[in-house]
Amino acid sequence: MFQDFKFVSDRPVAIQVKEFVKRLIIKGALQADQKLPSTREMSGLLKVSRNTVIAAYEGLEDDGFTYAIPGKGNYVAAMVGQSAVDNGEADSSAAGQIDWKSRMNEYAVSAVELDMMKQGIRAKKGTISFTSIAPDEQLFDLGNVRRAFMDRMAIEGQVLLNYGYAKGYKPLIDYLMHYMENKGVDISGKDMLITSGFTEGFDIVLSALRPSARRGAAICENPTHHTAIKNLKLQGFEITGIPMEHDGIDVKQLEAVLQTKSFDLAYLTPSYHNPTGIVMSPKKRSTVMKLMMRYQIPVIEDGFNEELRYSGAHVAPLIATAGQGNGVIYIGSFSKVLFPGLRVGWVLGDQELIDTLVSIKRARTIHTSTIDQSILYQYLFNGNFDKYVKKARTEYKRKYELTKACCEAHLPDAQLSGDGGLHLFLTFPTGINTHQLLEACIEQGVIFTPGDRFFIQEGEGTNTLRLGFSRVTDENIKRGIQIIGKQVRSFLKV
Amino acid sequence: MFQDFKFVSDRPVAIQVKEFVKRLIIKGALQADQKLPSTREMSGLLKVSRNTVIAAYEGLEDDGFTYAIPGKGNYVAAMVGQSAVDNGEADSSAAGQIDWKSRMNEYAVSAVELDMMKQGIRAKKGTISFTSIAPDEQLFDLGNVRRAFMDRMAIEGQVLLNYGYAKGYKPLIDYLMHYMENKGVDISGKDMLITSGFTEGFDIVLSALRPSARRGAAICENPTHHTAIKNLKLQGFEITGIPMEHDGIDVKQLEAVLQTKSFDLAYLTPSYHNPTGIVMSPKKRSTVMKLMMRYQIPVIEDGFNEELRYSGAHVAPLIATAGQGNGVIYIGSFSKVLFPGLRVGWVLGDQELIDTLVSIKRARTIHTSTIDQSILYQYLFNGNFDKYVKKARTEYKRKYELTKACCEAHLPDAQLSGDGGLHLFLTFPTGINTHQLLEACIEQGVIFTPGDRFFIQEGEGTNTLRLGFSRVTDENIKRGIQIIGKQVRSFLKV
Numbered sequence: 001m002f003q004d005f006k007f008v009s010d011r012p013v014a015i016q017v018k019e020f021v022k023r024l025i026i027k028g029a030l031q032a033d034q035k036l037p038s039t040r041e042m043s044g045l046l047k048v049s050r051n052t053v054i055a056a057y058e059g060l061e062d063d064g065f066t067y068a069i070p071g072k073g074n075y076v077a078a079m080v081g082q083s084a085v086d087n088g089e090a091d092s093s094a095a096g097q098i099d100w101k102s103r104m105n106e107y108a109v110s111a112v113e114l115d116m117m118k119q120g121i122r123a124k125k126g127t128i129s130f131t132s133i134a135p136d137e138q139l140f141d142l143g144n145v146r147r148a149f150m151d152r153m154a155i156e157g158q159v160l161l162n163y164g165y166a167k168g169y170k171p172l173i174d175y176l177m178h179y180m181e182n183k184g185v186d187i188s189g190k191d192m193l194i195t196s197g198f199t200e201g202f203d204i205v206l207s208a209l210r211p212s213a214r215r216g217a218a219i220c221e222n223p224t225h226h227t228a229i230k231n232l233k234l235q236g237f238e239i240t241g242i243p244m245e246h247d248g249i250d251v252k253q254l255e256a257v258l259q260t261k262s263f264d265l266a267y268l269t270p271s272y273h274n275p276t277g278i279v280m281s282p283k284k285r286s287t288v289m290k291l292m293m294r295y296q297i298p299v300i301e302d303g304f305n306e307e308l309r310y311s312g313a314h315v316a317p318l319i320a321t322a323g324q325g326n327g328v329i330y331i332g333s334f335s336k337v338l339f340p341g342l343r344v345g346w347v348l349g350d351q352e353l354i355d356t357l358v359s360i361k362r363a364r365t366i367h368t369s370t371i372d373q374s375i376l377y378q379y380l381f382n383g384n385f386d387k388y389v390k391k392a393r394t395e396y397k398r399k400y401e402l403t404k405a406c407c408e409a410h411l412p413d414a415q416l417s418g419d420g421g422l423h424l425f426l427t428f429p430t431g432i433n434t435h436q437l438l439e440a441c442i443e444q445g446v447i448f449t450p451g452d453r454f455f456i457q458e459g460e461g462t463n464t465l466r467l468g469f470s471r472v473t474d475e476n477i478k479r480g481i482q483i484i485g486k487q488v489r490s491f492l493k494v
Numbered sequence: 495m496f497q498d499f500k501f502v503s504d505r506p507v508a509i510q511v512k513e514f515v516k517r518l519i520i521k522g523a524l525q526a527d528q529k530l531p532s533t534r535e536m537s538g539l540l541k542v543s544r545n546t547v548i549a550a551y552e553g554l555e556d557d558g559f560t561y562a563i564p565g566k567g568n569y570v571a572a573m574v575g576q577s578a579v580d581n582g583e584a585d586s587s588a589a590g591q592i593d594w595k596s597r598m599n600e601y602a603v604s605a606v607e608l609d610m611m612k613q614g615i616r617a618k619k620g621t622i623s624f625t626s627i628a629p630d631e632q633l634f635d636l637g638n639v640r641r642a643f644m645d646r647m648a649i650e651g652q653v654l655l656n657y658g659y660a661k662g663y664k665p666l667i668d669y670l671m672h673y674m675e676n677k678g679v680d681i682s683g684k685d686m687l688i689t690s691g692f693t694e695g696f697d698i699v700l701s702a703l704r705p706s707a708r709r710g711a712a713i714c715e716n717p718t719h720h721t722a723i724k725n726l727k728l729q730g731f732e733i734t735g736i737p738m739e740h741d742g743i744d745v746k747q748l749e750a751v752l753q754t755k756s757f758d759l760a761y762l763t764p765s766y767h768n769p770t771g772i773v774m775s776p777k778k779r780s781t782v783m784k785l786m787m788r789y790q791i792p793v794i795e796d797g798f799n800e801e802l803r804y805s806g807a808h809v810a811p812l813i814a815t816a817g818q819g820n821g822v823i824y825i826g827s828f829s830k831v832l833f834p835g836l837r838v839g840w841v842l843g844d845q846e847l848i849d850t851l852v853s854i855k856r857a858r859t860i861h862t863s864t865i866d867q868s869i870l871y872q873y874l875f876n877g878n879f880d881k882y883v884k885k886a887r888t889e890y891k892r893k894y895e896l897t898k899a900c901c902e903a904h905l906p907d908a909q910l911s912g913d914g915g916l917h918l919f920l921t922f923p924t925g926i927n928t929h930q931l932l933e934a935c936i937e938q939g940v941i942f943t944p945g946d947r948f949f950i951q952e953g954e955g956t957n958t959l960r961l962g963f964s965r966v967t968d969e970n971i972k973r974g975i976q977i978i979g980k981q982v983r984s985f986l987k988v
Contacts, residue, residue: 107701108701137655
């Protein structure tokens with residue numbers, strides 16, 4: 001049986017020998033109290049050095065899989081608590097089955113039903129995909145990330161690897177508070193919680209604001225970020241959507257709804273709205289804030305991609321517009337701007353509120369990865385952010401303009417929106433159903449995201465789609481949009 | 495005002511100049527359309543090179559804080575959407591207040607109430623603290639962690655920094671599946687989800703198994719891990735505790751309870767029980783599994799610190815005892831064994847169950863830090879784990895024996911338990927209240943964890959305490975326990 005041993009070149013051989021023998025014991029190929037080949041024999045059998053075998057045998061004894069009898073050799077220890085089945089009690093009730101499906105609650109079932117990833121569009125190799133709005137990893141400045149890690153490890157490696165604080169990594173919090181202050185935020189009476197990206201921050205806030213007794217009521221832009229819709233539904237909120245205008249949410253309709261119904265919270269993405277890419281005008285921002293405060297509705301502001309706007313003067317976020325008011329919870333993240341792999345986001349809001357959210361965060365995950373937080377902090381501190389964002393903006397803007405030009409050329413019937421970020425949003429004449437369009441395009445090797453999933457009600461936005469261009473080559477942008485155009489025309493002919 | 499500029503030595507000066515000027519604009523010290531000093535003037539004012547100023551001004555324009563008029567200079571852009579207050583609308587309802595306290599639901603309120611960290615024992619500097627069971631960071635092999643990071647970044651840096659999978663980092667999953675197989679687990683029909691440590695894994699499992707309509711019913715060892723008690727309560731479970739015997743949970747009482755009441759799940763820590771440090775005997779493991787399966791109760795197995803047992807043969811976990819059965823959800827983590835800062839844990843269980851948990855994980859945090867996962871994977875793959883654990887075991891065992899000896903010398907009335915890990919659990923004669931004892935010891939500069947928080951019912955275990963020795967020096971272990979002993983004697987005299 002020892003002939004089966006194959007080892008990989010780039011791993012310590014002693015470890016591999018140890019695991020190989022462990023395996024034989026587990027599988028029952030080596031029985032309890034059976035003597036192992038001597039280290040000399042084994043080194044011959046496996047064609048590895050004798051010291052390697054000695055090290056491996058020591059490891060096996062450490063883990064309690066073997067015992068040594070001085071002067072005699074190494075023996076297999078009895079496998080206690082081993083599988084009831086291996087013990088020949090195949091019918092043993094210890095090997096019983098649980099019907100997990102019947103144990104899953106509504107939350108778990110909905111989590112699966114609302115999991116877009118599991119209804120993801122399957123496309124064959126070579127397909128041109130406009131579905132992703134993840135950043136283009138070719139732009140990543142890996143050298144600076146490595147340096148940030150090494151810098152931080154050199155300064156306080158031991159601290160980074162031991163427990164951190166639920167609230168977050170202090171230097172990063174200080175940096176981001178300053179960063180938000182530079183967006184015009186009055187930080188007095190406010191505090192910050194670091195989370196594992198926007199999503200965790202949003203989910204934690206919802207879990208604290210969800211009414212205990214009844215279903216919650218949330219108001220938001222329509223369409224809006226589909227992950228936000230998912231989390232609102234999962235937390236038991238009924239969602240009321242307010243249509244978008246070219247300069248942001250329709251304020252008249254917003255006020256009309258506020259007069260008729262009360263809400264537990266509002267979710268808004270004013271600075272770079274997903275999926276439409278619309279930026280809420282400064283005037284609307286203060287109007288919206290006044291409305292929300294008059295009706296006493298907490299506002300969750302999604303800072304989504306405001307760093308990736310391509311033009312125009314700095315527009316202060318809602319939480320800045322609110323001045324000393326405490327009515328806005330701002331959730332920020334650099335996931336789309338920098339590196340999604342670093343799961344770091346931040347929740348900025350009322351001091352007392354944050355203090356409560358810290359306890360929820362601790363109960364859920366203790367704290368966010370200190371390594372991620374410290375890499376991000378050092379990367380920012382080293383001044384890489386501005387350089388990187390400048391580079392990214394330039395490249396994405398170029399792709400954005402290319403995509404826009406192609407759409408204008410090949411999709412003249414589509415109304416475009418978006419002035420930044422990593423995608424464009426298209427609205428077709430109501431005749432066109434983008435799910436059918438997608439079916440046709442898949443045949444031609446092109447996929448995109450049908451827009452209806454960003455809308456609150458079933459059947460809304462069936463004539464819309466989102467084109468993510470961040471990870472598509474220029475060549476494929478041209479070819480892909482041309483193909484979509486061809487399909488659209490054939491639809492219109494019908 | 496430019497005289498106030500001070501810069502730190504280790505940061506790009508251009509960034510610092512940019513943020514300094516941004517600040518002046520935000521604060522209103524520089525007004526809209528006001529001309530900035532020329533780059534030459536500014537370099538003189540701030541005593542930095544002119545190129546630095548040029549770079550800083552470009553940055554300001556990129557962020558929309560200034561605009562340039564060719565041939566004339568740089569001007570402050572209007573701060574649109576700026577704080578209502580700064581705009582002199584101090585009474586503006588945009589600056590409104592939300593009474594967050596009244597908005598918090600039961601979950602949020604309980605999260606704060608059950609947050610031990612917030613009722614942590616405040617002790618003055620120089621106090622000898624036995625409260626922590628975090629690893630001793632002096633043992634951390636930082637060099638190997640650095641190498642693991644650099645190795646992985648070199649292989650697939652761009653992949654690590656972009657989005658990963660909710661299920662986890664594939665190489666790590668494969669490694670850990672193999673690792674669990676080597677503990678005797680039959681992995682057929684099973685799958686794995688990577689989580690941000692044990693806590694997230696546990697909380698996700700509970701959120702899926704918590705009954706929708708009624709309060710849940712959970713059964714567990716008494717005492718048990720206080721974080722687990724917290725999460726069970728937060729998820730709305732009523733908890734039934736079963737007393738511990740020297741070889742694990744009291745099986746007779748367990749069966750008696752199972753006959754009278756039905757439960758949604760059991761939470762067990764067989765391999766290194768927290769806080770008692772008791773290891774469940776192999777015989778009890780199969781008895782317990784048979785009972786649980788007969789009564790169809792899903793078992794959540796906490797693999798807590800089984801790697802840090804100091805003696806005895808390998809004991810297969812419950813999930814191995816269950817053979818091909820799917821009734822056990824095993825949650826593992828190396829947090830206490832390796833580095834708590836790497837927030838990585840794993841949930842091993844029935845394939846379909848895991849598939850559901852993956853959707854919940856995605857809804858909560860998208861995925862666990864890929865950097866953390868990849869560092870852990872490469873660290874394990876490089877074969878550092880065995881060496882490190884061997885070193886850690888040796889050092890902790892030494893401290894364990896010292897602590898034990900000191901307890902036997904100075905606390906003869908206390909019954910000790912624990913044969914591994916990073917702490918000892920002490921039970922005193924019922925006369926002694928460990929909260930009062932703690933009060934007395936704080937005076938003498940020694941603190942520990944009163945044991946009652948590990949018990950299910952109020953008022954249980956008031957005569958117990960947990961001594962964590964992992965981060966206490968030999969000197970302080972001796973002195974600290976001597977001091978506790980003195981206080982105990984004075985209590986017994988009374």
